[in-house]
Amino acid sequence: MTTTIKRTVKHLTLAALPLAASLTVTAAQAEEVNIYSYRQAFLIEPLLNAFTQQTGIETNVIYASSGLNERIEQEGRNSPADIILTPNTTILVDAYDKGLTQAVESDILTSNIPAQYRADDNHWFGLTTRGRVIYASKDRVEPGEITTYEELADPQWEGRICTRSGKHNYNLSLFASMIEHHGEEYTKTWLEGLKNNLARTPQGNDRGQVKAIMEGECDLSLGNTYYFGKMITNTEEPEQVEWANSVNIVFPNQEDRGTHMFISGAAVAKHAPNRDEAVQLLEFMSQDLAQYMYAQENFEFPVKPGTPYSALLNQYMGDFVADDVSLTAVVDHVDEASRLVDEVGYDF
Structure with missing residues (x-):
């Protein structure tokens, strides 16, 4: 039957x-x-x-x-x-x-x-799951030149980083994880350093930051892993394939806690x-x-x-160390992270 x-x-x-x-x-x-x-x-x-x-x-x-x-x-x-x-x-x-x-x-x-x-x-x-990774210009950033989130605050990157708003939940999740790992005082200092290294006022979405890298406006950005897949396979907007091909994907903190997920x-x-x-x-x-x-x-x-993994993830990302911190613990710091974003004037 x-x-x-x-x-x-x-x-x-x-x-x-x-x-x-x-x-x-x-x-x-x-x-x-x-x-x-x-x-x-x-x-x-x-x-x-x-x-x-x-x-x-x-x-x-x-x-x-x-x-x-x-x-x-x-x-x-x-x-x-x-x-x-x-x-x-x-x-x-x-x-x-x-x-x-x-x-x-x-x-x-x-x-x-x-x-x-x-x-x-x-x-x-x-x-x-998805990782919050660093996208780095193939032309202007040498492989291994940046390997951790902490290094985003290093003065060597002054005027070379693009991000979307610090108040977006993708960034707040990362910032909250920094609080969980390092404490509030360290994270505020780190955020101040990151803000000082921005090439422009935070704007746009994760894909827009990669476009800005290709156009030479900045050399590094923060973005989610799945956006790379969306760009590299975007036959309807082939310019996005060009954006994706202009960057390397850096999974931060592979020698210690792993990439924020x-x-x-x-x-x-x-x-x-x-x-x-x-x-x-x-x-x-x-x-x-x-x-x-x-x-x-x-x-x-x-x-x-x-x-x-999908074939695309295997091709471009492969194995990496993921941070195993509890997301319950991370979420507990989101309000603190949001307050710190305001205190350092990140979006202005």
């Missing part, structure tokens, strides 16, 4: 839906899981197809770039949300701080996801009406097939140790 599995993905925008009415669950419905996703559809739909094929559980998705935590908060106990999918730790922790998540005790999750990439109390879990991740919503199905989806996303698919699609690193 052939079984046909029906899967529903609702492409909905946040503004188009009344509160607590978009994903109503009734007893007559088949097993399903309702996902509030900050991650884009092209990243997760292949995984959801595979999940439904394997389990028969249908998936319903609301996609939005912002505001989903606030929506769940307003919906309260009537929220249909089962899982929150996010592109970074900041949004996960915001959901946790708002009381929108619940603990999940799962041997599968604790086995597949290293402790540093999940909440100490199992309220959120990392699903992919952060995550995309997920949490089970506090009032999840389909909790068991939500846990099944979370477990599925931590296992080999989904890990490979999820990481491959966005040039990210699988969170599960031993999962193969």
